[in-house]
Amino acid sequence: KAFQSRRGFLVETNLGKAYQSRRGFLVETNLDKAFQSRRGFLVETNLDKTFPSRRGFLVETNLDKAFPSRRGALVETNLDKAFQSRRGALVETNLGKAFPSRRGALVETNLDKAF
Known part of the structure; x- marks a missing residue:
């Protein structure tokens, strides 16, 4: 693990994870997950989940x-x-x-x- 501060935001990187700050929002990417900020809302997508933001609200749909x-x-x-x-x-x-x-x-x- 490596914890580093990037422009006042915490970034964690290890073997399977990468935390980066995107315009003040935390983004996590690893082997099966992708956290991206969509218009100021966190969106998680992986193999069986999708978190789209619907009009500023978080929506999770999976199996x-x-x-x-x-x-x-x-x-x-x-x-x-x-x-x-x-x-x-x-x-x-x-x-x-x-x-x-x-x-x-x-x-x-x-x-x-x-x-």
Whole structure:
């Protein structure tokens, strides 16, 4: 590993990674990943993932995940998880967990926990 400061930004290079600052944004490139800044937003592309920026929001799509941006809120759906924004609060539901937002506070309920 080699950590060097490039114009006030940290750059890490090792055998498989290269971190470079591009116009004040961090870019990581290695054997199967490419992090590029698109109009000030971070985009990651590798063999099975693509992070395109949609109107200033990060979207991840791969074989079992889909992060579409819904009106400025991040939504994750895959085989066992669903992250949806409910009135500006994050809600996670999967097989054993449910994070509903109660008046702006996070509530976690699963098989052995209750907050």
